[in-house]
Each structure stands twice: as C-alpha cells, then as structure tokens.
Amino acid sequence: MEYNTIYKPKGDAMKHIKIDPITRLEGHGKIDIFLDEQGEVANCYFVVPELRGFEKFCQGRPVEDLPRITTRICGVCPEAHHMASAKACDAVYHVTIPPAARKLRELLYNTFYCADHTVHFYALGGPDFVVGPDAPKAERNILGVIRKVGLDAGKKVIKLRALAGEIIETLGGKKIHQVTAIPGGVSKGLTEEERQKFLSYASYFVEFGQFTLQVFEDIVLKNSDYVDMILSDTFAHKTYYMGLVDENNKVNFYDGMVRVVDPEGNEFCKYHPHEYTEHISEHIEPWTYLKYPYLKNVGWKGFVDGKESGVYRATPLARLNVSDGMATPLAQEEYEKFYDTLTGDSSGKTPVHHTLATHWARVIELMYAAERTKELLEDPEITSPDIRVIPTEIPTEGVGTVEAPRGTLTHHYKTDENGIVREVNLIVGTTNNYAAISMSIKKAAQGLIHKGVEITDGVLNKIEMAFRAYDPCFACATHTLPGQMPLELRIFDKDGQLITSKKRY
Amino acid sequence: MSKPKLALYWAASCGGCEITVLDIEEKILDVAEFFDIVFWPCAMDFKYEDVQAMGEKEIDITLFNGAIRTSENEQMAKLLREKSKILIAFGSCAHEGCIPGLANFFDRKGIFEYAYKQSPTVEEETRGTYPQPHTRVPEGEIEIPEFYDTVKTLDQVVEVDYIIPGCPPQSFQVWGVLQAVMDILKTGKPLPPKGAVLGAGDKTCCDECPRERKEKKIKEFVRPHQIIPKEDECLLDQGILCMGPATRSGCGALCVKANIPCRGCYGAPPNVRDQGAKMISALSSVVDASNPEEARKILETIADPLGTFYRFSLAHSTFRRAQIPNGKAQEKVVAQQEAEAIH
Numbered sequence: 001m002e003y004n005t006i007y008k009p010k011g012d013a014m015k016h017i018k019i020d021p022i023t024r025l026e027g028h029g030k031i032d033i034f035l036d037e038q039g040e041v042a043n044c045y046f047v048v049p050e051l052r053g054f055e056k057f058c059q060g061r062p063v064e065d066l067p068r069i070t071t072r073i074c075g076v077c078p079e080a081h082h083m084a085s086a087k088a089c090d091a092v093y094h095v096t097i098p099p100a101a102r103k104l105r106e107l108l109y110n111t112f113y114c115a116d117h118t119v120h121f122y123a124l125g126g127p128d129f130v131v132g133p134d135a136p137k138a139e140r141n142i143l144g145v146i147r148k149v150g151l152d153a154g155k156k157v158i159k160l161r162a163l164a165g166e167i168i169e170t171l172g173g174k175k176i177h178q179v180t181a182i183p184g185g186v187s188k189g190l191t192e193e194e195r196q197k198f199l200s201y202a203s204y205f206v207e208f209g210q211f212t213l214q215v216f217e218d219i220v221l222k223n224s225d226y227v228d229m230i231l232s233d234t235f236a237h238k239t240y241y242m243g244l245v246d247e248n249n250k251v252n253f254y255d256g257m258v259r260v261v262d263p264e265g266n267e268f269c270k271y272h273p274h275e276y277t278e279h280i281s282e283h284i285e286p287w288t289y290l291k292y293p294y295l296k297n298v299g300w301k302g303f304v305d306g307k308e309s310g311v312y313r314a315t316p317l318a319r320l321n322v323s324d325g326m327a328t329p330l331a332q333e334e335y336e337k338f339y340d341t342l343t344g345d346s347s348g349k350t351p352v353h354h355t356l357a358t359h360w361a362r363v364i365e366l367m368y369a370a371e372r373t374k375e376l377l378e379d380p381e382i383t384s385p386d387i388r389v390i391p392t393e394i395p396t397e398g399v400g401t402v403e404a405p406r407g408t409l410t411h412h413y414k415t416d417e418n419g420i421v422r423e424v425n426l427i428v429g430t431t432n433n434y435a436a437i438s439m440s441i442k443k444a445a446q447g448l449i450h451k452g453v454e455i456t457d458g459v460l461n462k463i464e465m466a467f468r469a470y471d472p473c474f475a476c477a478t479h480t481l482p483g484q485m486p487l488e489l490r491i492f493d494k495d496g497q498l499i500t501s502k503k504r505y
Numbered sequence: 506m507s508k509p510k511l512a513l514y515w516a517a518s519c520g521g522c523e524i525t526v527l528d529i530e531e532k533i534l535d536v537a538e539f540f541d542i543v544f545w546p547c548a549m550d551f552k553y554e555d556v557q558a559m560g561e562k563e564i565d566i567t568l569f570n571g572a573i574r575t576s577e578n579e580q581m582a583k584l585l586r587e588k589s590k591i592l593i594a595f596g597s598c599a600h601e602g603c604i605p606g607l608a609n610f611f612d613r614k615g616i617f618e619y620a621y622k623q624s625p626t627v628e629e630e631t632r633g634t635y636p637q638p639h640t641r642v643p644e645g646e647i648e649i650p651e652f653y654d655t656v657k658t659l660d661q662v663v664e665v666d667y668i669i670p671g672c673p674p675q676s677f678q679v680w681g682v683l684q685a686v687m688d689i690l691k692t693g694k695p696l697p698p699k700g701a702v703l704g705a706g707d708k709t710c711c712d713e714c715p716r717e718r719k720e721k722k723i724k725e726f727v728r729p730h731q732i733i734p735k736e737d738e739c740l741l742d743q744g745i746l747c748m749g750p751a752t753r754s755g756c757g758a759l760c761v762k763a764n765i766p767c768r769g770c771y772g773a774p775p776n777v778r779d780q781g782a783k784m785i786s787a788l789s790s791v792v793d794a795s796n797p798e799e800a801r802k803i804l805e806t807i808a809d810p811l812g813t814f815y816r817f818s819l820a821h822s823t824f825r826r827a828q829i830p831n832g833k834a835q836e837k838v839v840a841q842q843e844a845e846a847i848h
Contacts, residue, residue, distance in 0.1 A: 069604055074519050173765060176525060282626045390731060419808070
C-alpha cells in the first residue's frame with residue numbers, strides 16, 4: 001500500500017519523518033518532516049492530498065442552486081457555504097433582501113456558531129488544556145474533559161448541540177446541507193410560536209457561554225503552566241490578520257467589510273468583499289492540492305512571518321485582532337479581559353500573536369454568538385412574513401463573504417444573462433490559514449524535535465496542538481469524538497533503514 | 506464471544522455522512538457498546554496498517570462514504586472490500602457520486618486549469634503549476650495521490666452489498682438500519698437480499714410530500730427564485746422543477762416542506778435504473794403541449810436540465826460522464842461505458 005511506503009532518501013543524508021495519515025483532516029492529510037545531518041528539523045511539508053473541483057463543476061449550473069450545491073464542500077460547516085453562496089447570489093441579481101430575511105439568515109448563522117465553537121472547545125481543542133497536554137492520551141478527549149469538569153458539563157454540551165440543531169433544521173430546512181437561502185431572501189419564515197420556543201433556547205446558549213468562560217478561567221487561566229505555554233514563543237507567529245467587521249469595527253460573522261491589520265495592529269487595509277481580488281493572491285506548490293492565499297500588496301515571501309511577508313491569519317484570534325471589540329456586552333467584557341491579560345492593553349489595539357490564545361478567542365466568540373442569537377430572537381421583526389423579493393435585474397457577477405468559523409469565506413460568481421454560472425472562484429475558510437498552519441507546525445517541530453530527544457507522545461501532541469488551534473477544516477470531521485488524532489512518526493537513517501518509529505492511538 | 510467488528514471510512518466526501526452518524530446522539534454509545542469499532546479515521550485512532558494486518562473478511566460490516574476521486578480512494582475501497590464481510594455504500598457519494606460526481610461534466614484537465622491557472626486570484630509567479638503525484642523538493646520527495654479524470658461510485662470499483670442513500674442519510678434512518686443490523690447479528694435472522702437499499706422508503710418523495718397534487722398541466726417552467734410558491738400546492742404543478750417524482754422516499758420531504766424543490770439526493774426510486782431518464786419520463790406526461798414544437802419550447806424553459814436531472818446521480822447514470830472532444834461540446838453527454846479506462 002502506498003500509505004506505508006517507506007521513503008528512501010535518494011542520495012542525501014536527510015532523515016524523513018512522516019506523519020501519515022492525519023486522519024482527522026479532511027481527506028488524508030500528512031506531515032512530512034525532514035531532518036538534516038545534525039538531526040535538527042530541516043523542513044516540514046504539510047500536504048493536503050485532496051481536491052474535488054467545485055469551482056469547475058459549478059459552471060453551467062443555475063446560480064440559484066449554488067447555495068445548495070456548495071454546501072457539499074463541507075458537511076460540518078455547510079451553513080457557512082450556504083450563507084456565502086446566497087449572498088453572492090443576491091449580488092449577482094443586484095437584489096437587497098428584506099430586513100427580516102437578513103435577520104433570519106443571521107439567526108441561523110449565529111446559532112450554527114454556538115454549536116460549532118462548542119464542539120471545538122469541548123471535544124477538540126479543549127482537551128489539551130482542560131485535561132492537559134501531557135495527560136495520558138486516553139484521557140485527552142471529551143470523556144476526559146467530562147471527567148475533569150463534571151458529567152453535568154457533558155450533558156450541557158449535548159443539550160446545546162441538540163437545541164442548536166433544532167433551530168438550524170427549522171430555519172434551514174435540513175440539519176445538514178441547508179436549502180432555504182435563495183437569491184432575494186429565504187424561503188421559510190419563523191412563526192411566533194417557534195420564536196418563543198427558540199428564545200428559551202437562546203437564553204440557555206447565553207448561560208452556556210458564561211459557563212464556558214468560567215471553565216476557561218478556572219482551568220486554563222488559573223494554571224500558570226498553561227498560561228506560560230500560551231505565551232511561549234514556540235506557539236507564536238507575528239502575522240497579518242483578517243476578519244469581517246461591522247460599521248463600528250466590531251466582529252461580525254454574517255456581513256461587513258474585510259479589515260486587515262499588520263503585525264503591529266495598524267490597519268493595513270479595509271475593503272468591501274467584492275474588491276477581494278485586489279487584495280488576495282494565491283501561491284501554488286506542486287506537492288499539495290491546496291493553494292496558499294496571501295496579501296497581494298505585501299507579496300509572497302515563502303513560509304515566513306513578519307511585516308514583509310504576505311502571510312495572514314483568519315481565525316477567531318484574527319477576528320479579535322482586527323476588531324475594536326465585540327457588539328454584545330458579555331462578549332465585550334471578556335474581550336477586554338483577553339487583551340488586558342495578554343498584552344496589557346484592554347483596547348485590543350495591540351494584537352495577540354499567540355496561536356494557542358485562539359482557543360480563548362473562540363470562547364469569546366461563542367459568547368457573542370449566543371448573545372446575538374438571543375438579540376435576533378427578541379426582535380419582533382424576525383417573524384415578519386416579508387422574507388423574499390423576486391429579483392428583476394439581469395444577473396451578472398457577485399461576491400458573497402461571511403466569516404466561517406475557520407476564516408473569511410468568499411464565494412465569487414459570474415453568470416450569463418440567464419443566471420447560468422460561467423465562473424466560480426472560492427477562497428475557503430481554512431485555506432486562508434494554510435501557510436500559517438504550515439509555519440506553526442514547522443516551528444513547533446523545530447522547537448521540539450532535536451537529536452537525542454525521544455519522540456514521546458507528549459511531543460507529538462504538542463506538534464498537533466500547533467495546528468489544532470486553527471480548527472482546520474480540511475478536517476470536517478475534526479468535530480468528532482474523541483478529539484485526538486493518531487500520529488505516526490518514522491525516522492529513517494541515511495540508508496533508509498527504520499531506526500525508530502512512534503505510533504499513537 | 507467477541508463483538509462484531511464495524512468499520513467506517515470516508516473517501517471523497519464532505520464529512521456530512523460522519524456528522525449524520527454522530528447525530529444519532531447518545532445512541533452512538535449503544536453502537537460503540539455492541540460493536541468493536543475497528544476503523545473510523547474521523548473519530549477513532551486506528552490506522553491503515555491495522556486494517557491491512559487483518560485477515561480476509563475479518564470486519565463484519567463496513568460503512569463506506571464518499572466517492573472515488575483519487576487513487577488513494579480506490580485503494581482504500583479495495584482494501585476494505587477484501588477485509589469486510591459486508592460492504593455498504595453509505596450516502597449519496599458512495600452510492601451514486603452525488604455532487605462531486607458533477608465533475609464528470611468535465612475532466613482533470615479542465616478542473617486543474619480553472620483551479621491552478623484561470624482562477625482570478627492565482628498569482629502570476631506560479632500560475633499554471635499543477636499538482637504532481639511525485640515532487641522532488643530540496644530535502645527529498647513528496648507524494649500525493651493521483652487525481653482521476655472521472656469520479657466513480659463505490660460499486661464501479663468493488664462489489665457492494667447494500668446501499669444507504671441520501672445526502673446525507675437522515676440520522677433517524679441511520680439509527681434504524683443500525684438497530685436492524687444489531688438485531689440480525691443477535692438473533693441470526695436472515696440478511697436482506699444482496700443489493701438492497703436500506704434506510705429509505707420504497708416509494709417516491711412525492712408520497713411523503715404534504716402538498717396537494719392536481720392534474721399537472723405545465724405551460725412554462727419557472728425557477729425557484731422567480732416566484733413565491735403557494736403554500737399547499739405541489740411545486741411541480743406551479744411550474745417549479747421538482748425531482749420528487751424521480752426520487753426515492755426516505756428523507757421525509759424536508760426540502761419541499763421548506764418551500765424548496767427536491768433535487769433528488771435520495772437517488773432513483775425502486776426499479777428505476779436511471780434517475781434522469783425517470784424524470785424525463787415524468788415530465789413528458791405533465792407538459793401541456795399539443796405538438797412537438799410546443800413541447801420543445803416548454804422544455805427549453807428548464808434551466809440546466811442535465812445538471813438538474815442528474816444532480817446527484819451523474820456518475821452512476823447510464824452516461825456516467827460527458828465526453829469532451831477537443832475540450833469542446835461540454836454540454837453533450839454521451840454514453841461512455843469505458844469511462845474508467847480514461848486514466
């Protein structure tokens with residue numbers, strides 16, 4: 001079998017460590033680590049061995065069906081594609097949707113954020129902190145989290161996911177692969193009875209957000225070892241940051257302008273999503289199917305950070321770094337605490353570069369999503385039957401952008417005069433971070449793998465932690481139990497002989 | 506007695522089939538209790554070697570989701586076939602190619618050309634660089650799987666025992682099948698006949714649809730965004746192309762209940778070989794035309810007929826893929842039984 005082919009160095013003395021497969025990345029990702037003659041990490045290649053070709057095969061399809069075709073890019077975050085696609089369709093038809101339709105879309109989307117961020121925190125990223133990075137591997141999963149935080153917490157997580165699922169199915173038509181957002185609005189409204197019921201769910205989301213912030217406080221922030229790890233250089237990169245902001249420069253998931261700040265926190269640019277091609281370029285490497293977006297006006301300088309490199313990040317951490325705050329009170333309170341703790345400047349103007357702080361940022365976003373869900377349900381207009389307009393303009397071209405949980409998601413469509421798709425370009429959430437993730441893995445490997453150092457399970461886990469913080473959605477199913485991926489390292493000597501191997505189950 | 510062995514695997518897919526299994530919620534614990542889950546890359550930490558090391562037919566049941574898009578997908582399908590007593594095509598991708606199968610309107614060249622050359626965001630410096638199965642880098646060599654020209658379904662590369670349709674299969678249906686399987690394994694009841702479709706109905710989506718059907722007389726087709734349909738009337742009666750008549754029941758008519766037409770994700774109804782042909786046949790009886798010219802005009806109001814009739818089933822249809830002579834005539838779909846030979 002190809003997966004197990006032992007790499008044989010061809011005439012060079014490099015050692016080759018393969019982490020293959022990384023089963024919880026979508027497809028079957030792998031990390032190739034090459035050592036030099038001194039046994040130090042020479043280079044790291046994070047390979048995404050899969051492509052499905054959506055951009056091409058959407059050509060020829062009726063544009064109004066794209067919101068239900070592009071959901072199939074990801075079964076974990078179909079909501080993000082459904083929304084970005086519907087917004088691109090509205091733009092193609094030059095139509096402004098009724099306020100109630102916009103609110104219903106935003107409601108569905110924030111509910112989805114509640115569920116998605118919860119699963120990541122408790123099942124995936126959380127175990128590293130809650131249970132501890134050096135805890136026995138059998139404990140480092142959601143069951144370990146439940147043991148530590150209490151069975152009650154596990155029940156709370158399951159309840160949140162079930163309630164959010166019910167709202168999503170009601171508003172979106174299906175729990176997975178929603179169908180209701182169409183050019184001009186949404187096909188299905190919300191009844192007063194449903195609103196009342198969901199309002200009680202939203203109150204629960206808010207309580208749950210507060211509970212989770214408390215868990216983070218008690219278990220992570222009160223443990224100086226964890227705080228030191230968050231602040232360590234091994235897990236830091238000074239990059240640009242990108243995210244959507246509203247008219248007050250507050251974080252917004254559904255709509256807004258794209259704001260980019262430089263590593264010092266100064267605004268580098270702020271643009272309307274339809275101008276994205278003036279700001280984003282993509283670099284290609286022949287050994288992976290995924291492209292590397294970067295800031296066009298800074299340029300591609302390779303896998304390096306700093307102000308001269310166009311590498312940027314678009315993650316929960318990035319969204320906080322580009323914004324001036326959160327639009328809801330409880331989330332804002334925590335935003336100030338976040339920056340006060342990590343930079344000493346509660347205004348948030350000084351960016352946080354510590355990748356592991358992304359987990360904290362995610363919990364703050366969870367708080368915002370919960371509060372926003374409640375706000376939207378308290379708005380009487382949300383039950384308005386005025387949820388659709390019929391597009392009358394000739395369709396042309398449009399861009400739709402939302403913040404997917406894993407990064408700024410852009411759909412760009414061009415159609416003929418009948419609304420048949422001629423061109424589709426996509427910049428998908430995690431893809432934004434592909435270069436940064438690769439750099440984070442390399443830096444962690446360089447910091448942890450040295451000649452004579454035994455490759456322990458804890459070492460493997462710390463390399464994983466470097467990219468788990470990004471919640472990579474190569475990785476649709478990273479959102480599953482038990483939140484720990486198998487790694488395999490093999491080290492070969494210069495003759496291709498296996499000298500040590502480390503497997504983790 | 507040792508527990509029956511269960512494996513779940515994903516090939517070219519979106520992950521939705523995995524989520525739908527998890528959506529059975531706390532009942533997943535019953536499944537984990539009953540079975541020895543020997544391979545589930547998305548949720549559990551077992552590796553390819555473990556599967557390779559198993560004896561022939563050592564796994565009792567494998568649920569395989571995802572289409573066959575790359576060489577790696579095909580190798581895994583063959584390996585799991587060898588190791589499994591029962592192999593189930595789980596979800597629309599494995600069953601009939603699903604949305605990724607729409608790529609069969611094109612080929613690898615066209616897909617690469619857009620992604621790595623024509624896309625407006627690709628930089629000038631590396632524009633036109635295509636992924637290679639083997640790449641020499643300064644430190645060594647990196648391998649990636651080969652991307653095929655044609656998306657194949659699971660039953661086009663290995664023998665399949667049963668099918669669970671849907672995009673994704675609804676989780677209540679998945680739980681129903683798992684319960685039935687556990688019962689069979691406990692009691693020794695006979696298995697369903699080979700090739701059976703599990704976790705779905707034996708009628709059409711229309712039979713589950715609450716909307717009222719009248720005698721259809723369609724003068725013109727309209728697209729979903731062009732009208733606000735009446736609440737209780739059949740969407741097709743209102744001129745919106747709905748795949749309900751050509752789609753197997755099982756989902757509970759979710760889309761139509763949300764005022765959106767069916768696109769056929771549960772596949773063809775019983776005893777129908779080709780979903781698109783079934784839809785054409787269904788339409789022929791409802792178009793209100795008195796002569797062929799009139800009928801042609803009405804049918805021309807359907808946007809993207811092939812991409813709609815075969816939205817989920819192109820890779821499994823009689824056609825399987827579009828032939829693309831000289832990169833032109835992409836609309837022309839012709840039968841090509843040797844599609845696999847392309848690569």
